[in-house]
Each structure stands twice: as structure tokens, then as C-alpha cells.
Amino acid sequence: MSEMSSDKTTKTDRVGVYICYCGGNISDHVDVEAVRNRVEKMPGVAVARTEMFMCSDPGQEMIIEDLKSGKIDRVVVASCAPSLHETTFRDAIKRAGSNPFIYEHANIREQVSWVHHGDTATNKATVLIASATAKAKRLKPLDPIRVEAKKHTTIIGGGVAGIKTALDIAQTGIEVTLIEKSGILGGQLNHLDRLAPSGEKASDILQEFLDQIVNYKNITIHTNCIIENVTGYVGNFRLDVVTKSDNKKFNIDTGAIVMATGSVSYTPYDGEYGFGRHEQVIVLKDLIHILKENKSSGSVLEVNGKPIKNMVMIHCVGSRQIPGIHKPKENGKLNEYCSRTCCAAMLNASNQIRENFPGTGIYEMYRDIRTYGRGQEALYTQASKNKVVFMRYEADALPEITPSPLPDYPLQVKIKDSLTFNEEMDVPVDLVVLATGIEPDDVSGLASMMKLPIGTDQFLLEVHPKLRPVEFPITGVFLAGTCQAPMDAGEACNAAGAAAVKASALLRKGYIELDPFVAQVDIDKCQGHGACVEACLKEGALELIETTIEGKIHKKARVTAALCLGCGACAAVCPEKAIDINGWALKQYEDMVDAIVSDGFAV
């Protein structure tokens, strides 16, 4: 799977340029026919045509006919953003029997007619098309990179996201190995009781999943295991795994990897809202455990044998932290994000308590209530009906917990309540519950080993939150669940389903076709300095090899295409310009700049 070539990039002079009216979206501001007249005179342009909608069948047919007749061998379409129709036009080129990578796009709607007007828009559209044409002239047919792929997926993390991903992949007949570092499956679900907003028992859902898993012979589970190393590339990864109990080492060869490494609950620092200093200050996870184990049937909730007459629930602990107000962790980081699930979980717990123990009064102290999901707002309404008292604090006036002067209560909570015009109140309480947020489990070692990006919030970072939400830039590695962002169990299962479909679709054929936008070495120019190897960001993607040319041994750079990220870090450092990125070459950018500075005349 290596790429080395002595092909020289040659320029073509048969570029076809197709300019779209977009039903007036472009032509209301850009004089499309004037642009066409200018473009057809540009050197290297064989035909320049216009159409009301280039994406329509007649528009695509125009390109196909010109390609089939041999009038053109490169295509530029000037229309809307490439994210909308780049694939449409590549497919049209394919249907003409040509290589889809001889295509370049000029964005004259979102980046011209929708933001500029009159002659300015017409002139800019001309220059952008000239620039696209300059790039197109150096495009060459490319073939997708084909790699054999093992029909096997490894899921790292045995929480609800990992289990759901494993089940959904196994259903497609692909082998699955699930690796969990602890002794049991289920992750954070093991610590939950009744899930918001439906009220189902977390243990029932988990049991249903586990019952399903045993029915799949193609799922192998390893608990108490640590991953020591990950090597290889899409279709052919190798994981070095070691068991925690007896240090036994083994390998897993796999085609794709899904990161489902989950999250942990934020631990307040010593003294944060009295945590660690007063035994009556607990976190939400502890309250859920108490409710889960509680067998009392009186009208007042009892905790450690003591009746809880009044309790305070404080929201946003360890979430939505603000620089200068909240104390950073040892690493200097703050959790500036919303943990999303705590509001619903707090209200769910409050409703359970008020409905089962009406003698226990509850004060919810919040900054904002964010019951965003389906059915969650009903929890808030229900809590109001259940006479939960809501008080709102601002971030710069956090509630304070101190011993109570009243003999019947161990603590009091002082709050400046913005719902009552910042009235200061002391609430005597028997119990304080902190809604601690979600933090990603620390997988920095694994992420560094696999070159996976981590966001500023410390969660694993997808390629794009909307366009490619469960993929990493490392092809064949996906992510699901709360390792990516705070999610509830339902959302984690949604992400797991998406990751499973992506992994299954990738592996189902037994081979993978990768985008050909990878580095390519010009073997004649390469002097074997190795600067590119040093600059390469992906271990193993570039190496220096010895090769014999005319009886002499030379060092030459060699690309392993399946590992190459196509970022171009190598191209920037080669003194001979002997390495470049197929389809996104430095030389093409230089030509584009020439076209821009000359207003299209240098094309």
C-alpha cells in the first residue's frame, strides 16, 4: 500500500467551465453571460457554458456530452458551495466514463452573489472561476486507494454506548471484540436508578442489552483489560492488549475501532460547597444510590438513619465554570461546558422524593434549568406541581454552605435569589446534594497513541459536529457516547447506532476504497533528505527506504497511502518539492494565486 511515482504533473488545455444561474440566486447579482464571455477567452478553456440549474439533469448532461465528445478533459462548475453539489458533479463525470477527480468547484453563490453585488460580484466570480480553472489544469485522474480490510471491529469501552455499538455491528455479521477496562459491563448505567424522563430502571435496560449480547456468537468480550499499543491502518489495525489480573498479553487484529470510552462524574474539590467538610454534603450520584437502596416507607426520606426534613439541590457543580470565578483544576482547566444531563436527573430525583416522601422539603438552587430533551420539560412542570421550591443564583454569587445556628438542622445554605430580586435567604437543611457534571474519562494516552484529536473541553473530537459526527480524521476509527460530549443514555445509544452503521458500511465488502488525496513522491526529484519523514504527523505514513537506481543505492521517501492523512505537512518542508498532495497540490495553489493577482489573465 505504498505510493511512489515519477509521474509529472502536466497541464491540460481542455477545461470545460459550466456556470450556474441558480434560478436567479447567482444571476440576480452576477452577470453570468458576461462572466461566460470572459471565461471562454481564458487560455486552456475549451468550452464555457451557462445553465439555469447546473445540478439539474440538462446541466449534468451538458458536462457528460462534452466529456464524451472529447471536447474537454477537465471540469469546473461555478455554482453553490461545494458541500452541496461537488459529489453530484463528480458522479456526472463518472457517468460519462471519466475519472471523477478531474473536477474543481468555484463557489460563486455563498461566497459571491449572496455577499457581493453588481459589477463587484461579476468581477469576483470571474476571478474565482479563473482560479478554479488554474487548479483544474493541473488535476490528474486519480484512483481510490484500495486496501483489504478485516471484517472485524473492536469497541473500546463496555458502557451503554460500547454495548449498543457492539450489538448493532454484530447484527450485520461482522465480528466484534469489546474491551472493557473494569470488571463489569454497563459503565455509568450501573450507578443509575430510574432514568429521566421515562422512569425506566437503568438495571432493566442494561439487563436487556446483556441478554442480547450473549445471543451473538460473533461478539467476544474482554473485561479487566488495558490497551498497550495500537498500530496499523484502516482495515488492518493491531491492538496489543494486556489483562490486568495476570498481565497476560494478546493481540487483536481488527478492521475498525470504535472509541466508546465514556465519562466520569466530576469530583468537587475539598470545601467546594462544603464537600468533604460536612458529611451532609453529597453528590447526585450518592443520592441516586441512596434512592436505589432505600427501603423505608415513612413520609420522610431517611439518609444514614436520619430524617431529611429539608434538602437543597445545587445545580451546575463542575459545569459551566467561568474563568475568574471558579477554581481551575490542577491542570489549569475549567469545565466551561454544560453537562446537559444533570438538570433532568436532579428534577427526576426531586420528583421521586416528593412523591414518595412528601414530608421532605426540597429547594432546587439553579443558574439555568436546561430540560432540553423530549419529555424533560414535563419533569420541571411536575417538580413545580410537587411543590419543589426553585431559587436562582448568579454565577458571581454562588450559594454558601455553613453550619446552621438552628439546633434542628446541621447546615444552612445562604443564597441571593434572583427570582425574588436578589433577596438574601438562609435555608436550614439536613442534606445538600451537588449536581456534579460529566467529565471525559482520561484516555489521553490512547488518544496520543492513535493520534486522535482532543477538544479544548478535553472530550474526544469528531471531524465535524454535523457533517461527520461519529468519525475521527483517522480513517477507520469512530467514536460514540460520552467520550465525545455529555449525553444521556438515549443520546449515547443514538451515537452508538451511527458509529455502528459507519463501521459496518466501511467493512462490509472486505476491502476499502479510500480518498486518493494523499501524499505522492516524485521519485526522480526526491533526494532522500528525510525532512518530510520528520515533519509527518502520522507515524508510519512516510518512511525512507533504500532503492537501487542504475546500480547505485539511493534513499527515497515512500508513502503508505492508507496511513497518510493528506494534511500536507510533508509537502511544506521538501527542499526539492518532490512530495505533494494529490488533488490539493502546492503547485495548484501557486497557480490559483497567480490567477487571483492577475484578475484571471494568468490562467
Place this chain on the structure above:
Amino acid sequence: MMSPQAKRQENKILILATETCAYPGADSVGQTHSSYPANTYILRVRAPVLFPESFYIDCFKKGISGIIVMSCGEECPYEGAYKAMAKRLDSVYKKMKAMKLDLKRLRLTAICTVCNRAFLNEVKQMDQLVQELGPPQLMA
């Protein structure tokens, strides 16, 4: 004689916009129909780490008045690429200093897919700068 519009066009701004963040960010500005100076030319790039120091200097020599590198910032999908590129720009700044080029002509910023205000702000500031400074006076 050039029209004022044509004269304004002399000060060209090159924008290197990453395909996963800043380029869709520029499209997002278009979707809101927010106008900005037309002397801006956006090139879609996978990662600006592709460009050597000479690319930036050559752009100035060719007559580009200002360059904005609109990256994904620390959230770059290519692990390590942002750091490597930022380091390279430090060297470009040194060369610019030696050539007596105003360092503000080259700006590194992070633009996300919906950072409309930030995009407009960056473009506006660079446009003001290049209108003040004019094209760089360098021999190609």
C-alpha cells in the same frame, strides 16, 4: 483611470480556509447574506500546514496585500498540524520583519463553521489594514 471600485480591488486579501471549519464558516456567512469586502479570495485547504514559508512571501511578492489563515485552531482534525503550522508562521513573521513587511499583513485565526461574526470581523480588520497600507512594495 481606474474607478474607485477597481482601485480598491488592488488590495487583495487571500484567505486560506480549512475545509472542515473556516470554509463552511464562510459559506455560513453567505447563507445569512452578510456583505463583506469583495477584495477577499477564499482558497479551500485541507490543512494550512501544507504551505511552506516561501508560499506566504511569494504571495506578498506577487502583490497580495494581506493573508488571513483561517484554521480550525486547537480543534484541528489533523493532530499536531496546527502546532506545526503556527510554528512555521513564526518563521514567516521573522522573514517579513527582515523584509520590512508589516507583520499585520499576515494573520492566523481560528474560524468555526458558524463563526459568522468572527469571520466578518477578521475580514473587516484586514481590509482596513490593507486599505491603509496599500499593496506590499516588493520585487517579484
